[in-house]
Amino acid sequence: MPKSPGGALLSGFSIERSSQVPIYRQLEASLRRLILQGSLTPGQKLPSTRDLCQELGVSRITVKSVYEQLVAEGYAQARTGAGTFVAQGLDFEASPNIRRRRQRNSDADVEISDRARAIMSSQASVRHGETEPFRPGIPALDLFPIKAWNKYLLDAMACEQRHHLSYGQLNGSSSLRDSIARHLNDARGMQVDPAQIVITSGAQQAFVMIAFVLLNKGDVVWYENPGHIAGRDVMQIMGANIAAVPVDNEGLDIQFAIDNHPNPAIIFTTPSHQQPLGTTMSLVRRLTLLNYAQQNNAWIIEDDYDSEFRYRGRPLPALSALDSERRVFYVGTFSKSMFAAIRTGYIVVPPGLVDSFAKAGNLLGHGSSAVVEHALSCFMDDGRFVEHIRKMRRVYRDRRDLLFECLMRDCQNNLDPQPTDAGMHIVAWLKNTVDDQTAYNALLTAGIESLPLSVYCTRPLERYGIVLGFCNAHERRIPDLVKRISRTLRQHG
Ligand SMILES: Cc1ncc(COP(=O)(O)O)c(C=O)c1O
Structure with a gap:
């Protein structure tokens, strides 16, 4: 549990004992932050090492070494017999960097370059990590x-x-x-x-x-x-x-x-x-x-x-x-x-x-x-590479055939799947009025990972469609998964 020291001076200051960050580092970081934020002002006396170590329940040596580090970095000054003080002459207000840092509360406040803005508008943010069945482009990793x-x-x-x-x-x-x-x-x-x-x-x-x-x-x-x-x-x-x-x-x-x-x-x-x-x-x-x-x-x-x-x-x-x-x-x-x-x-x-x-x-x-x-x-x-490809070609061909057959049988009111002789996915045009982003979201909620055709486009196509990868879906599961696609699209038709 975090422990907060009392006193207005150090309010907001806490130590996370379960953290992997050593206590002295947490202490240093908190004091630096308080100084940079202006909560501790130039010339202000820091609590004595004795008071602070009692307040925080840490050793006096830890507090002493933290103060020494802050002095070495120029954040604090030690005066013999008087204690440790926030360094004089630190005009953080004059530093645009610090001013900006103080103003920033969230990512939205961060000033970014034109390039960063262009990167942020990219549609290429495919989901990383765990995949759901039918995510395009994923091979049969289990094989x-x-x-x-x-x-x-x-x-x-x-x-x-x-x-x-x-x-x-x-x-x-x-x-x-x-x-x-x-x-x-x-x-x-x-x-x-x-x-x-x-x-x-x-x-x-x-x-x-x-x-x-x-x-x-x-x-x-x-x-x-x-x-x-x-x-x-x-x-x-x-x-x-x-x-x-x-x-x-x-x-x-x-x-x-x-x-x-x-x-x-x-x-x-x-x-x-x-x-x-x-x-x-x-x-x-x-x-x-x-x-x-x-x-x-x-x-x-x-x-x-x-x-x-x-x-x-x-x-x-x-x-x-x-x-x-x-x-x-x-x-x-x-x-x-x-x-x-x-x-x-x-x-x-x-x-x-x-x-x-x-x-x-x-x-x-x-x-x-x-x-x-x-x-x-x-x-x-x-020859292991070619051998693997040959095996996968057989597996993928069977999965493609099965997916196509099930889509034709169970999704005829909602999808028009296109036959394909190659690759790892099937394109299916949407037959009803629902747009492909809505279809994609609904399917993802139902545990099916397609991709909407519109994300591949800079100019809209005349029709909406979804892309379904067949390589990473096991034959045993395909019929039930397609029934799920059918149910989901019917609800959103
Ligand atoms: C058409 C196409 N080209 C290239 C790539 C990128 O592949 P890589 O993982 O080698 O960067 C992909 C990835 O899905 C792809 O679909």
Whole structure:
């Protein structure tokens, strides 16, 4: 229980004995605060060490050492035989910092920069921590081979591998870059020189780095609408002029963009599986986009976040595989194919820019861990990565089929689910008049975590819809959960 010393002088002063903060530190902090707030004024005598230690029930040595510390810091002055006093000449009123600190009672009072304001208005504040079923983008974490992975981590930490305990290579471990280059060749049809790869702490850090290196203030960025929220917001915050480009059944509407937003510096796209609508960009569109970028000196960011999961036919080659002029920054992540906490992704950087990206990574905080990089490289080289993807592809295909079937059966009055051949989520248009934010809130209250389509948009779509991830919901639970979706939406219809 906190104990308050008596006397007007020290009212509001308390000690929390159960706190992990040592008592002397609490005492020091309280006295500093009282002086800064002006509750104790310059020249005012502090209680004697004897009185204060009795009042607070602490040792006299503790109080003495606190007073000595305040004297050393200049908050107090000791006068031999007379006691300890609040230091003279401390004009806190003249200090704008202190005045401001006194005025601040809540976050709302804090003066923030334009950038902080832009950050605060981002829609990318997905819920962190615990997830509810159907949260988009979450893999089946319970099926990840944790024991096997731990062995790779332990090996990377072995005594003879102490060099992994340091920062690692500037653009990521060469063995991981080799493993990734081989994987991109096998799975994405890309001929990549490992020297072009820069390891990041995930796709999001890749977008931050690209914006950091390439963007000039006011540059036009073509961005899919709807599109990946956090990538869009970081470009905007870094000064880009985001041009919302609609997506049709062939992908990014390039003609619309050329007509309305000429001269983009960067074009952001998810050609394998449009986030969130799920469209695959047609070959004609891919070639048109590459030609346009080449002729207009625009850079393309290809976000290939979940291309491992295609359920019909073989995965399509990446857009980057067609890019003879090297205008594409190919971005990959292990957040979906393995798990997000691995915080590892990469960029295939066009020639001539690798050094600036490696240095940018250093300036932005070396994102990935050499230990994890080594473990991941061995995991890939031993075939464990591809094996896991193959297993998950089967599991996710079954979950997708079951979710689609249940939605068609139980939610036909409220939802129009869209078939999908790839990815980790289903888009379902809302059939009744309820808006998607209301539907999202109601479902979340019922323990179902969708995402409203409107958060992916900077220009409203003609229809409302919700996005339902199917990878993290167990087959056993899907039928009942869909019935719950149906009941909830009926109540809000
Ligand atoms: C389309 C898309 N791109 C990129 C990312 C970012 O992934 P990472 O965890 O690698 O930063 C996500 C995350 O959900 C995503 O949905």
